[in-house]
Amino acid sequence: MTAHLPAPITPPLSEERGVLLARLVDGLEAPALHWLSGYAAGLAAQPGRATRPLQAVPVAETGSDARLTLVYGSQTGNARREAEKLAAEAEASGLSVRLLRADAYPLRELASERLLYVVISTQGDGDPPDDALAFVEFLASRRAPALKELRYAVLGLGDASYPQFNAIGRRLDARLAELGATRVFALGEADVDIDTVAAPWRQQALTQARDLLKSPTVATVTALRPTVPTAVAWSRERPFAAGLLSNQRITARESDQDVRHLELALADPGLSYEPGDALGVWPRNDDGLVDEVLATLALDGEEAIRHGDETLPLRDWLGTRRELTRLSRPFLARHAALSNDVALNRLLAPEHGAALAQRLSTEQLADLLAAHPAPWSGEELVAALRPLAPRLYSIASSRKAVGDEAHLTLARVDYAHGQARRHGVASHFLSHRDAGATVPVFIERNERFRLPSDLSRDILMIGPGTGVAPFRGFVQERIATGASGRNWLVFGARHARSQFLYQLEWQDALKNRQLHRLDLAFSRDQAERIYVQQRLRENGRAVYDWLVSGAQVYVCGAVAMGKDVHAALLEIVAEHGARSPEDAGEFLAQLLKDGRYARDVY
CATH class of the missing domain: 3.40.50.360 (Flavodoxin domain)
Known part of the structure; x- marks a missing residue:
């Protein structure tokens, strides 16, 4: 059959304006071009626009x-x-x-x-x-x-x-x-x-x-800008106070991991998101942890501390403006100098990099202060600590399914360090919010972690633990848009009985042919440790067939898991594609470049 193409349309622009338009769009990515087209359409719709x-x-x-x-x-x-x-x-x-x-x-x-x-x-x-x-x-x-x-x-x-x-x-x-x-x-x-x-x-x-x-x-x-001022969108610097609708534990009580499903109200047009985006959350430090730091250093929490152009009580600096749960090398170096501690100074030597990394990953500020006393003043402490940073959580929903809401899946960080309990700042903050509370949030776009625009394309989703969060949003979106492509999820956790996140939803989707394949890896339910990368290798032929037939693959979760999955994919492509390791690497690199292999690791 011969296709009949429409006749070329002469654009209603002078040659000079056409050149200027070409300059304007040079280098713009798809989101900016979509915004520009919508903005231009809005201008065209305004009465008297031409004059x-x-x-x-x-x-x-x-x-x-x-x-x-x-x-x-x-x-x-x-x-x-x-x-x-x-x-x-x-x-x-x-x-x-x-x-x-x-x-x-x-x-x-x-x-x-x-x-x-x-x-x-x-x-x-x-x-x-x-x-x-x-x-x-x-x-x-x-x-x-x-x-x-x-x-x-x-x-x-x-x-x-x-x-x-x-x-x-x-x-x-x-x-x-x-x-x-x-x-x-x-x-x-x-x-x-x-x-x-x-x-x-x-x-x-x-x-x-x-x-x-x-x-x-x-x-x-x-200029393609209106001359009248426009409203400032919600952002990292200007977070939105989202109402917490629900805070539900979704792991069994006997589980050693407390995973929460949170639902937040985003009833504001400036807070739209797409599956794959993240929600930024501004947490505050636990009051008990702030009290512990103040007591250890014998500092007055009500002392007014000026830093930069701002003056706040020391308690407020520590509660809402400074990192207390993450140590950094610069702070540890400053503390070692102030305490004149030989062991700490030795730890900073280049040959002790592994030991330093271990300490930074397992200790918090309060632990360091208790183990190695130093005469900090309030001003010095505020100046030396890093500013409290927002935490990002993959959004576990599609607006087409949940409306003006965003759902999150978060694992509460809670562990013992000596006689003390230690917590992750954001997971502790969020898990202790009750329905009706507000949470300061903003949308963090993730343009490289998007569903294919071609609804017939297959997708392979690899997300153990809370890494499954964005894929809940993916499947909701694919159902709502009537996508004909197949959806394959590979999920893993320690135990099926207590940590199979969203189990009923996945089983219903599988039953209704909205999820076409589900492979599971529960690492502690048998003598041999089984992880998602093993499941991929076991189904290597099918994985390779999906990839060469145009499927898009997504990986979400811990950095170490992402590397293990990448190694498994290299082996699969080499074995089932009869390729050398170098050719397999080039194959995956091309998928990354083409946007058909996307990773959201942390």
Whole structure:
């Protein structure tokens, strides 16, 4: 059959406006393009739109010599946010800016780039974010070109509680210099209190870009912004007070793990989300833990402490503004110096990295203060502790199924350290909220963890423990949209009887052919430990057939599990595809690049 294509439509734009439009959309990703189309449609619908003037802003010509290229690699959204802030500041200054996620950056253009800023996070034990894997590997390879004409700067984002703090930022910064590029200014290394380093880095980056691009040819472009102010959306900086509708334990009482299902009301149009997104939660530290820290240091909780531009009682700083449940290397180093403790100072030596990592992962502030006394003042303590950061939870629902709600699945962190009970700050905060309480929240987009737009495409979901949360939302969404593609879930936990999360929902979905396959791995229900990666290997032929026939695969859960699953997938592709290990690696790398293999690990 011959397809009859519609005749070409001549766009109602002058040649000049067409050029300007092409510049505007250059480098924009799908979400931005969708927003732009909706915004333009809204403008068109306004009465008298054709006669209303718009504000004009200057924009520089877009030749590579007069353009700033901003590339970001982000696992949880922090690097993306910082790159977007800098892009907005640069555009407001009249500079020509191209903002690209690392996996969308055309690597062939690197050799002709003249000014490049990279904002990139380090995840886990020194790994690049998934969206920057190809970018990092290309720069490290022999294929990377000489970059003698390039000027660059790098902002790395990380967590100093990990031994490989900012490893990827450091690696990229050094490698670009090796390739002959000129460093515009020093590498920025931001810890979880991101703005402390990122804000001055962005300011310096903007100043340097203005200087380096100081002679742009300026064109006048009609701004695609309304001249009237718009409402500020809810965000990390401006969280929404969500009402808690339900807080239900979904593991059996005899279980050694307390997993909760929470339902929150998001009755506000500025809080839309898609399956795969996360909900950011701003917790507060437990009052008992705050009291313990104050008592150990013999400090007055009502003492007014000034830090930066703010003055608060010390109790408030410790309760709502400072991390008490996570130790960092910088704080431990400061404490070792203040206490003059020989053992702590020895622990900081490079050869004791493993022991330091173990201590940072198992002890909290109160444990350190009790074991190694030091004369902290309130001012010094507030200045030395890291700011309290929000925690992100994968949303376990689809709005098409639950309306103006977001559901969460969280495991309560609760363990003994000596004679004390220790808790995770957010899981303790949330698990102790009753229905009717409010929780400060915001939406964290995860554009790389999305369902396929093709409803006929199969999906393979691998999510042990609370990693199953986003897949509950995936299946709800696929049911609501009438997706014809098959859904395969691989779930694991320690015990089937007490930790089979959402068991009845999965069984009903399987019965109703809304879930087409369910494989389970309960590691402690038999002598041999069985995990999800074993189930994948056992069904390797089917896994490989799904992959080569176009299925998308998703992995959610702990970093270590994600690595084990990746190793299993490599073995499956090599064995059932009769490929070498190198070819199997390239196969999975291509799936990652194409967005058919997505990981949300933490």
